[in-house]
Each structure stands twice: as structure tokens, then as C-alpha cells.
Amino acid sequence: MMLLNADFSQRAIISPDDYRWVPSPQPGVERVMLDRIGREQARATSLVRYAPASVFPEHSHPGGEEILVLSGTFTENGVDYPAGWYLRSPDGSSHQPSSRDGTTIFVKLRQMAADERQPVRINTKDDKNWHGQPQRKICPLFSDTRETAVLQKLAPGERIFCTPLAGGAELLLIEGELRAPEGRYEKGSWLRFPPGDMPALTASATGALFYLKTGHLSPATLTGESL
Known part of the structure; x- marks a missing residue:
């Protein structure tokens, strides 16, 4: 069990000087862990960086997934989402993410209520x-x-x-x-x-x-x- 900034009664602050990029199980995909409770399948908030031509195998998301695309273009099931797109996928949803040219995204995992059902896709630009x-x-x-x-x-x-x-x-x-x-x-x-x-x-x-x-x-x- 990994516990990182897991006490929600306390302030937690991470600046770019604190970033520590660590490899994910998938080659070409690395992350900065911001808060985390769990091992690989965790309640987690992270920055995730895809190298060009990175592909993550299709997988499901118990507890849902929330994504804000910060740079580059994030591709989900063949649909491109450039920087500025917000994606919210409820409990039990699945997808195959990738990036042709590279992307950095802000990701929150396993933090949605079980009764949330409606996917959200918003272009904030x-x-x-x-x-x-x-x-x-x-x-x-x-x-x-x-x-x-x-x-x-x-x-x-x-x-x-x-x-x-x-x-x-x-x-x-x-x-x-x-x-x-x-x-x-x-x-x-x-x-x-x-x-x-x-x-x-x-x-x-x-x-x-x-x-x-x-x-x-x-x-x-x-x-x-x-x-």
C-alpha cells in the first residue's frame, strides 16, 4: 500500500520543483504522483506524460477517471482531444488511450461516486x-x-x-x-x-x-x- 498525501485533513502542495517523474507499467508513459492511496490500482491524483507514439492497452476504470489535457493531444479510442479538453468517465467505463505526438494530462482515478453515470467531454478552449x-x-x-x-x-x-x-x-x-x-x-x-x-x-x-x-x-x- 502506497500512501502519498493521504491525510485529507492537511494541506498538500507540490510545485514543479518537486516533480518526480516515475515510469508507469506501460513503456513511454510516466507520471508524477500528487496523492495516492493504493498500489498500481489506486485512488490517485497524478500528472501523466505520454511520449510520442505511446499506447496504453484498453482498460476499465472502477471508480471513474477524470482527465484534463494540459499539452499535446490525448487520443481516446481513436478520438483526438487537444490541450484544453476535459474528460470525465464514470465508474466501470473503459478506454484505450494513446498519443501520436506526446501529451501531458492531469488525471484523477477512483474518485467518483458509484451512481455517477454520464460521461462528460468539454472543450475549455x-x-x-x-x-x-x-x-x-x-x-x-x-x-x-x-x-x-x-x-x-x-x-x-x-x-x-x-x-x-x-x-x-x-x-x-x-x-x-x-x-x-x-x-x-x-x-x-x-x-x-x-x-x-x-x-x-x-x-x-x-x-x-x-x-x-x-x-x-x-x-x-x-x-x-x-x-
Whole structure:
């Protein structure tokens, strides 16, 4: 059993300087483990990098899989998803992933509720999927009673959180930089905050684009923690 950032009552922060790329069982596919409970079949949050011409055998996903394509083009069952696509596949789904030219993706495994059934495919590069004001634009990705996942674009100086986090929050910085009392977080930083926390994070002079999931870390909604 591997336990990595497995105490969800504590902050967990990994910056690009902390990245440790390790091989997966499939040649050409490697990952940075962000949090993990389990061995190879684990409740896991990771960055995954496919070398050009990498192919992963077809496999199923108990507990579901959530993917955000960060760079390159991710191919699933012959369908191409360039950077910016969000893919959510429920419990029991299966696929054959690959990448002709290489890709890096953000992946969450075994973290969906058993009653979630609807696959999601969203192109976050399509302006029609965004709403809000210039200082804070939002691209909704998924929402139910347990969790909400969005992309947000913040204008310089805007603060992310203004109230305590009832169900915790998880953030992956895609573009820009964030400021905090303890320092700065650059592009690629992953931050996880427990319920009740209220981190003082603001967008720096370049603004910020980030993935944000909230609500999923409260004891009542946390899924897959015993896998």
C-alpha cells in the first residue's frame, strides 16, 4: 500500500520543483504522483506524460477517471482531444488511450461516486463554455451535491477564496502565477486545502488560469479513500 498525501485533513502542495517523474507499467508513459492511496490500482491524483507514439492497452476504470489535457493531444479510442479538453468517465467505463505526438494530462482515478453515470467531454478552449466578469471568468466542468469542478481565469490581484472552504479545495495552476503569504506558486503547482481552510491566494500581475475542484474533501463526500 502506497500512501502519498493521504491525510485529507492537511494541506498538500507540490510545485514543479518537486516533480518526480516515475515510469508507469506501460513503456513511454510516466507520471508524477500528487496523492495516492493504493498500489498500481489506486485512488490517485497524478500528472501523466505520454511520449510520442505511446499506447496504453484498453482498460476499465472502477471508480471513474477524470482527465484534463494540459499539452499535446490525448487520443481516446481513436478520438483526438487537444490541450484544453476535459474528460470525465464514470465508474466501470473503459478506454484505450494513446498519443501520436506526446501529451501531458492531469488525471484523477477512483474518485467518483458509484451512481455517477454520464460521461462528460468539454472543450475549455471554446469561449462559449465560459461566463462571468473580466476579473473572474468560469468554465463549468462538473457539479453535483458532492463536488464542483471548474476552470477559472482570474485578473491580476484577484483573490481566489473569500470564505472558509466548507468541503476543501484542490487546484492545479495551468497558466500564470499565484501569490500567498508564504511565497509564490508558479505554473504547474498543485495545491490541496482541507475543509475549513481559507488560503490567501491571489493572482499575480499576469493573472491566473487554474483547475479548481471544491466540496470533495469533506468526510461526507470523500470517495475512494479506503481503496
